Amino acid sequence: MFLGRCGVVLLTAFAAASVCCAASSASPDACRELSRHGRRAEASACYQQLSQSGEAYLRAEGFWGLEQYDQANEAFRVAVAQPGSKAIYRVRWGLLLHDRFNNTEAVDLFNEALKQDPTNAQAYLGLAQVSADGFDSKATEYAFKALSLDTKLVEAHELLANLALENAKPEEAVAEADKAIALSGEALEAMAVHAAVELLADRSPDEWFEKIHAVNPTYGEGYALVGYHLVLNRRYEDGVAWYRKAIEADPRLWSARSQLGINLMRLGQEEEPLHQLELSYNNGQRDAATVNSLRLLDSYKNFVTFRDDTTILRLRKSEADLLRPYFQTELHKIIATYDKKYKMKLPGPVQVEVYPDHEDFAVRTMGMPGLGALGVTFGEVVAMDSPSGRRPGDFNWGSTLWHEMSHVYILSATNHRVPRWFTEGLAVHEEGEASPEWSDRLTPEILLAIRDKKLLPVAQMDQGFISPEYPSQVLVSYYEAGSICDYIKQRWGDDKLLNMVHSFAALKTTPEVIQSDLHLSPEEFDKAYTAWLEKSVGQTVANFDTWRRQLKDLAGLSQSNKNDEVAKAAPEVLRLYPEYVGDANAYEFLAAAQLANGDKPGAMTTLTEYEKAGGESPETLARLASLEEELGKPKDAASTLDRINYIYPENEDLHRHLGQLWLAQANNAGAIREYTAVLALNPLDKASTEFNLAQAYFAAGENDMAEESVLLSLETAPGFRPAQKLLVQIKSAESNKTQTTNSDTEKK
C-alpha cells in the first residue's frame, strides 16, 4: 500500500460519526508503550479507543496502530488542516508515510514541520530515517542535529548505532547503543544492535536477546535487524536464518517476510521467495523491493536452467542457445583453476544467472533498479549482466565471471568472514591472472587519486567500499585492493594470498593478518606497497597533465586528418600513459593515421598494443583481426576474434568468420562452436550456416552430425551446390566405411 498525502480516501463520514466515543484514558504514548511491550490485545484496544476520538490527530494515531493506513492518512490530513495544528502532527504524518514507502512526501512533511517549529528534534529524526533508507550520508548529520535539539532522543542514538554498524564501525555502534540504553532501559533497537555486533564477531547474542525478551517477547524487528546486518556483511544464509526468527517471533512482520523472500532469491530459490513475497504484498508490504522482486520472479518463466555436476546456469530462453556453450565452458575452466589454486572444492554446484535486462539484474541484486555493478555474488549464486544487456565494448562477461567466481570461492573458504577489500582485491587480481589484458585498468580517475594521495591505508580499505568519501572512491578502491594483491603475489607468492584467506577465515582482522602472514605492521606494509606502486605507475602519474594536453592536441590533429602529424605525435602520447585505452585513445588515432598512410603493418602493431593494454572496442579489435588476416597471420586473427567473444558475442558475422578461420586451421571443435553460435543467432542465411557446420563436423570426423547439418542446409536450399557436393562426399565416406566393414567381416 502506497500512501500519498493527496490520496483521496473518503472517510469523513466515518470520522464524523465516531465523534461520540471520546478517548478518555488512551493516549498515543500509552498505546505505543503497550505495543513496545508486546501486549498486543491491550494495545489494539487502546488504538481502537484512539480511533474513535473526536480529535483527528488521535484518530490518526489510532488507525495507524490498527494498521488502517488509509484512514490514518485521512485523519492526519484533517488534523494538520485544523487551525493551530502542531508541528508534531506533520512529523507523525511524515513517519506514517515513511512507514508506508512514500519517502518523498514524508520529507516534505518533515520540512513543513521544521518551518513551523525549527527546533523540532523529531522532524530531524524523521529526515535522518529517510536519509538512512537511501544510504545517504546526511542521515548522520540529521541524527546529530536531532540530538542537539533533544539530548534524550533515544531513537536518534539507536539510528546512529545502526548507521555505525552499517559502516563497519562496531565500536561506534556499541557506544551509541549504550547511550540509548542509558537513556531508556527498554531501548529495544539498541539492544538488537548489540546483538548484531556480537553475531558479526561470531559471539553469542543470547544475552541481548534475553534482555529484549524481558521487554517484549514478540519483538521480531530485533531479529530482522540482525538479519539485515548479516546480509550487509554478505552472510546471506545466516541472514535468512535470522529473518526466519523474526517472523517466528512476529508472524505479521511483513517487512521481514519480504526480506526473507528477497534473500532466499539471492540464494537461488524461487518457490519459498514467491510465497513469502506474495504474502507480504497481499498484507500491504508494497514497497519497491517487494514489487520488483515479484515481477522478476514472474519473468523467470522466460528463463531456462541447465544443470551439471558443478554448475547451474540460468539463461534467458532467447539467448540460451548462444550463450550456454561459452558460459559453461568458461565456468568449468574457472572451477578447475580455482579448485587447484585455492586447494578446495565448492560444497555444491555454483549457480550463475545471466540477465539480458540490466534492470532485472539490479532488482535481483538489490530489489531495486539502478545498480551500477556488472555482477554480484551471493554465496554460491552469481547474478550478472548478459553481454547483450550492455553496449558492445562496455562489458567483458569473461572477466566478470572470473571475478565473481573468485568471490564464490573466497566466501566459501572463509565462511563469509572476509573483509570486503580483500575479497574484491583478490577478485580483481584473479581477472588479471586469467588474462593479463583483463587486469584492472589504470584509468584517469585512479591516476588522479594516486597523484592526490587519496589511496587508503590497508587497515582502512573497507571504508573505500562501504562509505566512499568522493564519487570515484569505490572504483579507486577496487584498483587499490587489486594491486595490493598483485603486490603480495609478486613479493611473497601465491601461497601467501591463500594463507591470508585462511587467516581471515580464522576471524583475524586486517592488521592482524598483515602482521601474522606478511610479518609487517600495517604501516610498514603501506609504506612498502606505496613504494612498489610508485615504481610501477609513478612516472605515468607524473606524466598525467602533459599526457592530457598532448592527447587533446592529438585528437585535434586526427580530426583534421593530419595523418603524418598524428603518426609523429602519437608515440609520445602513448609513452606518457600506455594504459589508457578509453574513449579517444592514442592507439586508435595512431592506427587510423597509419592506415590512411597505407602502413598496414604499423597499424597492426599499434592495435596489437591496444589489445594487450586491455582495449575492448569490438570494432577496433575486429579491425585488428582483419589486418592480421590480411597480413598473413590467421592464427592471430582467430585469437583476436575469440577475444571479442568475451566482450560481445552477439555478432553473427564474428562467429561466422571465426568459424571459417578455425576450420582452415583445423580447429574443428572451435569451428563447430562458432557455427553453432551463428545458428543460435537465427541467421537469415540458414542454408550456408548449416553447410558450414556440416563441413566442420565432417572435418572433425563426426559424419552423422555432418549429414544432419547438410540435410538441413539442403532442406532450405536444395540447389545449393557446395552443400550438394558435401552430401555426396558424406555418402561416399559412409559407403566406403560400410564396404570396409563388410570386407573385414568376410575376412574374419
Place this chain on the structure above:
Amino acid sequence: MRLTPHLSAVGALLLAVLPLQASVYYVTVAGLGGEPDYEQRFTATARDLDKVFRASSDAHVYTLTGKDATKNRLTDTMMQIARQAKPEDDLVLTLIGHGSFDGVEYKFNLVGPDISSAELASLCDRVPAKRQLVVNTTSASGGSVEALERPNRGVIAATKTGTEKNATVFARYWAEALQDPTADVDKSESISAMEAFQYADRKTAVFYESQKRLATEHAVFEDTGKGEAVRPGTAQGREGALLSSLTVVRIGASQAAMNDPAKRDLLAKKEELEQKIDALKYQKAAMEPGEYKRQLTDALLQLVTVQGELEK
C-alpha cells in the same frame, strides 16, 4: 530462385511464367541531405547501388544524386523509361534520403521542389513494365505506401508509418543486401526483393539493438496492391508473393542456364525434383523421421545429378 516455404506454391506458379529475356530498369535517387553528413551518406549509398545494378545483364541504370536529384530530372528519367520499357520488363525505383508526412501526404525531399507520393505513383503508372518495385528508404516513408500501392507493384518502406520521422539506416542495409551473398538464403544465385528486404530489416534491428537505442524505424512491405503494409513475419495469404518472385539482382550464372534451350528438359527435371522436395518438407511432421530422411536424401542426390548435368 526458390521461395520461402510459406509462399512456395504461389511462387512456383510465378516462376513458371517468368519472362526469360526481360530487362530491368533501375532508378535510384539520393534526395536532399540537408547536412553534409547526410548528403555524403545518401550519395554513397546511391553510388553503391548504381555499381551493383550496372553489373547486372540487361540492366538500364539511372542514378540521380546531388544537384541532379531534382523533381524535373526524376520526372524526365521516368518519362524516358516509360517510352522504352516493355510490359515484360521490371522497374526498380529506390528512394534514399529524407521524407516528410503531414498526416495526409508524403513528400520525398529533393533539391528544389519535393515530390509527393501521389506524383511518384503517377510516374510509375506511366511505365509499362508490368512488375514494379518501389523501395522507399526515407524517413516517414510509411506514409507513402497507400499512394504507391497497385497490383503487380511491390512497395517497401523503411518506416511503418509516416510518423516515424527520424533519419533511417535501412538504405545502408538494403544496399548491403544486394552485395552480400548471404542475403541469397535459398542459394538461387539471385537476390529477390523479399530476401533483400528481410536482410535489411534484420540488420536494421541489430543496429538499434547493438547501439542500445530505441528503434525509430520498422520497415514494411505491401505487394498485393491493396490494404495495409505489413511487417515481416506477419504476412498472410498472397502477401509477399510478388516480392519473393521479383529478382532485384542476379549474383551467379543461373540466368545463362535458363536461357539455353538445350537445357530446358534438365531445368524441368530440376524443377520437378525441387517441387518433390518441397512436398516432402510439408509432409515432414507427419512422416517417420528415418523415412523422411531417406526420401529427402534420395531426392537431393537425384537433384545433385541433374544440376551436375546442367553445369556441363
